[in-house]
Amino acid sequence: MPNVQCDVPAKEFEVVTDPERMKEVFQHLPAFSQKAFLITGCTLVRTQYRERTRRRSSLTVCYRLQVTDICSNKQAERTLYARTYLAGRSRSKFQHVKASMVSSPPPGDVLGHIPDLDAIVWTFPHDPRLSHLPQVIDPEGVKSYLPYDLLPSGLDAAEDVSALSVETIQYLPEDRCTVRYHLQWRPSDTCSKTLTIFGKMFKDTRGREIYRRHEHLWKTAIKNPEGFMVAQPLGYNDSAQLMWQEGLPGVPLADTIDRTNCKDFLDSVARGLASLHESGLSSPVKKTIQDRLRQVRKRTTRVIQAFPFFKESLQSIVRELENSALHLTPTTTGFIHGDFHIKQLLIHKDRVGICDYDDFANGDPAQDIATFIVDLIFRDLDPDFIDMISTTLWHSYSSHIAWTMPVDRMRWQIRIEFIRKLYRLFFRRFLRPGFEGYMQQIIAIAQKEINPDTDIGALADQVAKIRAMGNP
DSSP states (O other): OOOOOOOSOTTTTTGGGOHHHHHHHHHTSHHHHTTTEEEEEEEEEEEEEEOSSGGGOEEEEEEEEEEEETTTOOEEEEEEEEEEOSTTTHHHHHHHHHHHOSSOOOTTSOEEEEGGGTEEEEETTOOTTOTTHHHHTSTTGGGGTSOGGGSOTTOOSGGGEEEEEEEEEEEETTTEEEEEEEEEEOOTTSOOEEEEEEEEEESSTHHHHHHHHHHHHHHHHHTOTTSOEEOOEEEEETTTTEEEEEOOOSEEHHHHOOTTTHHHHHHHHHHHHHHHHTSOOOOSOEEOHHHHHHHHHHHHHHHHHHOGGGHHHHHHHHHHHHHHHTTOOOOOOEEEOSSOOGGGEEEETTEEEEOOOTTOEEEOHHHHHHHHHHHHHTSSSOHHHHHHHHHHHHHHHHHHSSSOOOHHHHHHHHHHHHHHHHHHHHHHHTTSTTHHHHHHHHHHHHTSOOOTTTSHHHHHHHHHHHHHTTOO
16 A cells, blocks of 8 residues: 555654553553552553644543552552643643533542643543532432332432432534443332433433434324334433433343344334435434535545545535435435434334434434444444344345335435544544554445445455454
């Protein structure tokens, strides 16, 4: 591959993306060095690059540490994240963060400034944009936030909770956190009962609108046995920007599907998706073809700023997408999931449940199918099986809708999804070894006209070979 010049300030961010070097850096923080904790392992969980101008860029890196208490030999995991700046900006940022945090970490915990790396370090759950998170993941502290009005009878106040366990499901620093709660209580004259609920905290007020859409969908789903099962919403807490919902029964489709049950499961998925698209629900969020193009222009521009080598290829793809958008076959629009992939689906008896209600919108139904297919291509599955799943879903879905899904729109949305995948991989993993080569392979795929009937298996095989070569 030709030498790819990167305009991202990679050298300045090199240390914070090296787990072994960061393990040494963290070991010298007072929370570990002064309390006889030995860091035995450090793993990068997520990187997020934020670019304005080169000197005003920053990189957020989330780490999972394996820690051993030297005295007791007990082992535990800790989650830390660091934000690295440029040009010495971390010093003023650190002072601002300390002044603005609602709750400070306990003495000896990690909220630190590392001048040599121009970085600020936080330890989970302390987060400058999720100020109530320490209370929400504390088994006692969260009791004051629970949605008692919509919980079962007998679970009416904090004193009714006899046991509560907390499990963090997903944490995206400075953005959102999803937590699972197992509640136990003892109604009068009965045995103890248990309930599992979820809380999702956001950095801003968008959870309120997500909750409204979720509630509307849940009410619709109750009346529609052909559609997806939807978790019952349990309320929204304005002060903590926290939405509540029940857990859904079932097992993950991704863990259950195989060649013997593929057709039956995917027919249920297709029926549910068709029902969602034809539900008549609406959202203030719109994802039109022009919206998708604007997003692609913005994202490719940012990638080109970092990697000028890819300018010609990416601009050519954008021009082709713009030109072909003018001639796409007209079709219906509907209420779409917006982030539809196999990890969002559960199987319970003969029904399919759907998770994650953050991205619902009014848009092109082909977007959901395209998102599902491209996500599959990047999963660690046999390429032939990926081809079987995508083809089966595509044809089953077509048989359940009252209109015809134009193939040209599917091809167009699939290419859009490859650009989105490129962007997300770049801004989360751009400093991993071999990343430039991986980007070039994805761009090459996005340059092609992709037929959902014949090309998916070959594309999945291509991605699998790239992955086997050690790329991200």
